[in-house]
Amino acid sequence: MSSGVKETFSRRSATAPAPPAPAALAAKVRTLAPTMTRSMQRVAETVAADPAGCAALTVTGLAERTGTSEATVVRTSRLLGYPGYRDLRLALAALAAQQATGSAPAVTADIAVDDSLIDVIAKLAQEEQQCLADTAAALDVTQLEAAVAALSSARRIDVYGIGASNLVAQDLVQKLLRIGLIAHAHSDPHLAVTNAVQMRARDVAIAITHSGRTTDVIEPLRVAFDHGATTIAITGRPDGEIAAYADHILTTSTARESELRPAAMSSRTSQLLVVDCLFIGVAQRTYETAAPALSASYEALAHRHNPHH
Amino acid sequence: MSSGVKETFSRRSATAPAPPAPAALAAKVRTLAPTMTRSMQRVAETVAADPAGCAALTVTGLAERTGTSEATVVRTSRLLGYPGYRDLRLALAALAAQQATGSAPAVTADIAVDDSLIDVIAKLAQEEQQCLADTAAALDVTQLEAAVAALSSARRIDVYGIGASNLVAQDLVQKLLRIGLIAHAHSDPHLAVTNAVQMRARDVAIAITHSGRTTDVIEPLRVAFDHGATTIAITGRPDGEIAAYADHILTTSTARESELRPAAMSSRTSQLLVVDCLFIGVAQRTYETAAPALSASYEALAHRHNPHH
């Protein structure tokens, strides 16, 4: 029978430096929801829906309220990145205070079919702002730092992205090219793999996929990984199978999705913020060469504009 | 002996009118300081001086830090109006969160070369959020409505964009294709013009340019305009020369630019919001056909994912 593993709960594994999220809790719940079991989801949702109320409850109280057991509450707390329920409760109190103050990420209504365009504009802007805030709060600085370091000294950079993520890949590549790095964006999976075979140490491969399960993107990353390149994954599912082949994982926030705005579509904002952070970080590190390159490309573009007016 | 009173501290007397103070803790400490004994004052002051730090401590920890005992810490908590230390600690966490939020909006400065990555993340997110808010506020609903109407009944849609704006163009096209419209993104100026010649009434041409002066984008729009197509410009300069050939103008916000983050880069966020609004608007108008198309494309993509858990 079972034996062995049990529930280890690695209290503070050196690999998980994840800082307990202060305010972006609702986002974290959404990101991790797929990983969770039914009863854990109940707990997570209850907590996200009413932080203030839950902060007043003890483990037993919350277990009763959610119709689960204390053990499940603790398990959920762990999954959300806290050492235990005690700390989740503290974070909950903090979140409640922020919400009350007005810096509140209070819930927004979905975009509906019969919304007026004015409402659509407001809701879209609101959602994207929220998405940015969540991403910024959840971004792991350690991972980002490592990724920036790898990029800064890279001999060559390949970026894999399909569909919407391909645009983000192109965006990153455009930026990196501007500061004199050698970067390529791949959308053709076959060519991507073909190129990945050439990768070796000091080269960097970046895969961008919201789901973390896009085979066409995972495959080239795996090949690059196997050939000794440094690999980076930008994904909304840090627990996805892509994690197995990524040296550094940058987690994007999973925005609320609605019928008119599927997740794949709204992940873009989050991915772009991560990409921008990467770029700025690299530009800082390589400022000596990046700054002249930036102004040079600016100069070059000026000639493509009509000087009239 | 002693007998009688002891430390009663009515655990939860129904008469207790003292609501646990949320934020005005420092004031309460000052008010009650004269009432307190020496060691209690030490505790109270420590707590008022560093709420965040104290929130992380257990009773024992705080007792040690103040050089007193657990009992004293609990007594102080009671005097401040809480049932016990546990609740004081929650309030402390809440207070810390409020303080952190209050001092947060001080990050309006430009991104500098020597900023830490943490600052970079915060500033970037902040800037983009601002950009979204600005764009939403400035967007002309009338123009947007007209643009949506034109797109909804378009026979064919061409989108022109160069450089960073080309990615936005591709993003729009991807979305429109998903709901069954016929759309193309052009980055090659010559091909764009060649195609523009084919445009006529009921066709829609969209040009995306931040500066409003990108000749390579203006030219195809002009040609489409001359051939009777409905033309839309998404630009940060509604007074630019592109305005002459645009039936409808959607204005994007011009974000603050800095050396590390040129305007061309930050305009993207704004453009994408406008594009999203266009898309949602069209999807609403053509909901009958758009909804099935959206789910169909979702289904189709599901097969490209690895089902492995």
Place this chain on the structure above:
DNA sequence: ACCGGCCTGAAAATACCTTTCAGACATGAG
């Protein structure tokens, strides 16, 4: 100096949180 009251912290008692463990449930293979 002696007495009485109050402050204080060590230690006991309790409440709360965490872990363990075995049964319940689902899932896929034979």
Place this chain on the structure above:
DNA sequence: CTCATGTCTGAAAGGTATTTTCAGGCCGGT
């Protein structure tokens, strides 16, 4: 359909953190 396998779950045992008790010590008054 049945069984094997693995996962999910809550009850109860096991630990910590918090609260309460209680006795010693400090201080001012006489």
